[in-house]
Amino acid sequence: MNTTDLIGYFSAFLTTLAFVPQAHHSWKTRDLSGVSLPMYAMFSLGVLGWLIYGVMINSWPIIVANSITLVLACVVLYLKVTHRD
């Protein structure tokens, strides 16, 4: 694997798994007051779009990364929607 690919995979790994600590934090604390609802609504829809795009171009890295991110972003979105300040 060349350096360029390595940077790509490393970046994909980080931007995908970044949502693990956020989903965990939101789930555990139920503190959603500083989390933006429009952000997670737009982001979840966008990630769903990426997943559909991945299926259409038959790209497993896009499908796998966005499936994980979609679940995590939807957890935060769900907690935010059901959250009462």
Place this chain on the structure above:
Amino acid sequence: MNTTDLIGYFSAFLTTLAFVPQAHHSWKTRDLSGVSLPMYAMFSLGVLGWLIYGVMINSWPIIVANSITLVLACVVLYLKVTHRD
């Protein structure tokens, strides 16, 4: 432009601009208590990686989208780091 490309651009648009309401919300309210520091640390580093990847493969869509996301994610990260509950 075919349907596949259209879905790709639409998804890129959403996942990039999703950080506008979050950065705006965090900046305006200074309420960062529900925002995960490890998330924004990992995410900002990952987006920086995507930006470097975009420069290396000379892809303007990747460069533009990730430059915008990097600025917005770094605003949230900065506010979180300097935030006192």
